[in-house]
Amino acid sequence: MHAQRLGLPVRAGPSRSETRRLREAAFAMDDVRDELMVARATDGRLVRRPVSPHLQVYRPQITSVLSIMHRATGIALAGGTLLFTAWLVAAAKSPDAYAAVAGFIGSWIGLVLLFGWTASLVYHLLNGIRHLAWDAGWGFGLPDVHRSGWAVVVGTAALTVLLWIVAFAVR
Numbered sequence: 001m002h003a004q005r006l007g008l009p010v011r012a013g014p015s016r017s018e019t020r021r022l023r024e025a026a027f028a029m030d031d032v033r034d035e036l037m038v039a040r041a042t043d044g045r046l047v048r049r050p051v052s053p054h055l056q057v058y059r060p061q062i063t064s065v066l067s068i069m070h071r072a073t074g075i076a077l078a079g080g081t082l083l084f085t086a087w088l089v090a091a092a093k094s095p096d097a098y099a100a101v102a103g104f105i106g107s108w109i110g111l112v113l114l115f116g117w118t119a120s121l122v123y124h125l126l127n128g129i130r131h132l133a134w135d136a137g138w139g140f141g142l143p144d145v146h147r148s149g150w151a152v153v154v155g156t157a158a159l160t161v162l163l164w165i166v167a168f169a170v171r
Contacts, residue, residue: 062149070127073120080117118163123156 041047058064083105090101104110130148133139139148 062146066127066149066152069123073124073127076116076120077124080113080120083113083117115160115164119156119160122159122163123152126152126155126159 037049038046039049087098087101087105090097105114130139130152133148139145
């Protein structure tokens with residue numbers, strides 16, 4: 001044993017073949033994949049590994065929430081782009097088609113959709129800039145990650161409201 005010659009502590013425990021025999025005895029496994037679910041606890045006894053926990057177990061963190069929101073806003077942008085395309089096609093088609101789409105967009109539900117699309121666009125832009133900073137190697141410290149995440153959230157709210165105030169003032 002090299003560890004004994006160097007004066008290092010020797011790990012006490014069963015050999016590999018003994019571990020395999022213990023696993024097979026402790027956990028009758030019908031499938032080879034089950035063997036991957038067996039591990040040792042800190043006290044050395046064999047235990048079954050848990051299946052990966054569900055979202056209900058984890059407390060949401062700003063990093064995970066913003067990551068999910070980035071994907072969700074990407075989907076919302078695709079949906080908003082369809083509405084924008086419908087508006088452009090209607091404008092090219094006829095005055096009646098344009099009036100119908102413009103009427104929908106000007107309704108309360110259309111304005112809610114536009115507001116959501118604007119918020120998605122601003123969020124996706126700001127979070128994309130944040131990701132570009134990460135790509136450049138900036139802001140990887142945990143305090144920086146949290147600070148930039150909250151800056152994206154606050155910036156999204158502020159810029160979205162500011163854009164709508166300007167849009168209604170110009171109108």
